[in-house]
Amino acid sequence: MIKDTSLTARLWSAxxxxxxxxxxxxxxxxxxxxxxxSFATRWLGTWLPAGWTTRWYGSAWAEFQLGEVLTVTFQAVxxxxxxxxxxxxxxxxxxxxxxxKGKRLLMLLFxxxxxxxxxxxxxxxxxxxxxxxxxxxxxxxxxxNLVPTVPFVVLVMVPFIEQIDPKIEAAAQVFGANTSRLFLxxxxxxxxxxILAALLLVLVRTIAIFELTFxxxxxxxxxxxxxxxxxxxxxxxxxxxxxxxxxxxYMVTTLIWLVIALRFVNPTQLxxxxxxxxxx
Amino acid sequence: xxxxxxxxxxxxxxxxxVAPEAVPLRQRLKAQGYDGITLLALPxxxxxxxxxxxxxxxxxxxxxxxxxxxxxxxxxRFFSDPFLYETIGKTLWLAxxxxxxxxxxxxxxxxxxxxxxxQRVLTTILVVPITLGTVxxxxxxxxxxxxxxxxxxxxxxxxIISSPVKLIHNYWGVFxxxxxxxxxFAFLLTLSYVxxxxxxxxxxxxxxxxxxxxxxxxxxxxxxxxxxxxxxCLSFVQAFAxxxxxxLLGSPAGPTRVISIAAYQAAFEEYDYAMASxxxxxxxxxxxxxxxxxxxxxxxxxxxxxxxxxx
Numbered sequence: 001m002i003k004d005t006s007l008t009a010r011l012w013s014a015x016x017x018x019x020x021x022x023x024x025x026x027x028x029x030x031x032x033x034x035x036x037x038s039f040a041t042r043w044l045g046t047w048l049p050a051g052w053t054t055r056w057y058g059s060a061w062a063e064f065q066l067g068e069v070l071t072v073t074f075q076a077v078x079x080x081x082x083x084x085x086x087x088x089x090x091x092x093x094x095x096x097x098x099x100x101k102g103k104r105l106l107m108l109l110f111x112x113x114x115x116x117x118x119x120x121x122x123x124x125x126x127x128x129x130x131x132x133x134x135x136x137x138x139x140x141x142x143x144x145n146l147v148p149t150v151p152f153v154v155l156v157m158v159p160f161i162e163q164i165d166p167k168i169e170a171a172a173q174v175f176g177a178n179t180s181r182l183f184l185x186x187x188x189x190x191x192x193x194x195i196l197a198a199l200l201l202v203l204v205r206t207i208a209i210f211e212l213t214f215x216x217x218x219x220x221x222x223x224x225x226x227x228x229x230x231x232x233x234x235x236x237x238x239x240x241x242x243x244x245x246x247x248x249x250y251m252v253t254t255l256i257w258l259v260i261a262l263r264f265v266n267p268t269q270l271x272x273x274x275x276x277x278x279x280x
Numbered sequence: 281x282x283x284x285x286x287x288x289x290x291x292x293x294x295x296x297x298v299a300p301e302a303v304p305l306r307q308r309l310k311a312q313g314y315d316g317i318t319l320l321a322l323p324x325x326x327x328x329x330x331x332x333x334x335x336x337x338x339x340x341x342x343x344x345x346x347x348x349x350x351x352x353x354x355x356x357r358f359f360s361d362p363f364l365y366e367t368i369g370k371t372l373w374l375a376x377x378x379x380x381x382x383x384x385x386x387x388x389x390x391x392x393x394x395x396x397x398x399q400r401v402l403t404t405i406l407v408v409p410i411t412l413g414t415v416x417x418x419x420x421x422x423x424x425x426x427x428x429x430x431x432x433x434x435x436x437x438x439x440i441i442s443s444p445v446k447l448i449h450n451y452w453g454v455f456x457x458x459x460x461x462x463x464x465f466a467f468l469l470t471l472s473y474v475x476x477x478x479x480x481x482x483x484x485x486x487x488x489x490x491x492x493x494x495x496x497x498x499x500x501x502x503x504x505x506x507x508x509x510x511x512x513c514l515s516f517v518q519a520f521a522x523x524x525x526x527x528l529l530g531s532p533a534g535p536t537r538v539i540s541i542a543a544y545q546a547a548f549e550e551y552d553y554a555m556a557s558x559x560x561x562x563x564x565x566x567x568x569x570x571x572x573x574x575x576x577x578x579x580x581x582x583x584x585x586x587x588x589x590x591x
Contacts, residue, residue, distance in 0.1 A: 027405070030421060030423070091325065094318050120560050123560040124557050125331065125332070128335040128338055150328065209413070229415045233527065254412060255412075
């Protein structure tokens, strides 16, 4: 860092910091107001609620059938993580290790679902899923969510596999390892950190992904974030504290996984780096 | 990658010149890079063809088969009904300013933050709103920005305003929600670009007597701009597809009736999938147009090494 001690440089630096602090304070205050409200007995026209209670959590749990919703959410997320790994990792391996005709086209196929926002391709996708009878079920939710997560795993894993020296695999073959032993004893241990990171990113993203689930879910296949949307949408039907309690449950579910994920990955990876990054 | 690609010459070793047809198909394919390993990409590619390419093409096909009228009736209806075509303008009026603001704010913040010690803490905090998603941010802002919320209370206590500002159920509610999820996104992308710029370039400029603003304008900005164009595109497509916050925080019948709402209503309230697909196609086309314009302009920018050294 170049030390610049002129007055304008200091003022500018202070202004940038002021903005950062302002943003972070507002972010925390926004989250804080949800948490505060969820513990409030009654909160109208004052800085803080009149009293504190935890009963909204019980009533939110019962009113919104959060037991079932959470079960569906975890089932869907688990299946999405599993299948995006099973489909994405082998594809990434092929793309990292082989140069073939049509590779650029294939890369484009894996890039497009990440560049086109879910609501744009979600509407035709939902139409097809409704006509084939998958929509409204857990299978439909999983299928729809896999559309952006499979390419995501591919794009995260390709650079990871490229940096593993192919000579290691060649050496194992020279020493007589067959395909299954090569996979189990050489490839899997080498790939595991990358797979873990990619799948954790998928997990965090899938809990929060709203549009695709919203478009294809039926009453029995709602995930937590979709249930939260309907609750906020129908605000006024239920006490606002009850909705906030549900929002807190949602936040806790998401943030636990974020904290776990951040032990293994960099926060910048969550937004998905553009491919060009690797070219520099 | 090339270690196993000796198949072709070896096949020709047997007898001198062999017609290409005599080389087994398997080896000819292998010479082009198709072998057992390449096949591993098939399941994922097949899945995406089935659930991404096919639905998209089907939607395109369906959009030309309206419930009533000729081939282009859906598109004709979209562009003649102000309730529908105005959604394009309304969505752009939200998405473009907020994306520009996010991208412009991200640059100085990323430059300031790139070499502080606790960068990881800040990036972790900023990834939280992205992780929580738009629905939760909408609910949070409904509490926080509401007439009785803390934001208005602070402003009133500080004496800046005398009565609460209306910030929810209008344009500004959606704008602010796009800022709170969009700024961290733009910032994290910009940070990864900025971190790739060699510090020595700036140091040399400083040695040669360039001040802070000049270093930014002549060294950093030209290097950041191509990345910033990508950041703009990625942030723009997200903002353009705004849906939950436009419904929950905006006025979905008025100024924030964005194009996603029109598409959703056509599909799930009127059950007119053909019309919904047509709107989705228009939406995709507008996005493509804006992204194409930005990337086209990017072609004029410097796109070379961000590393220092001789060259």
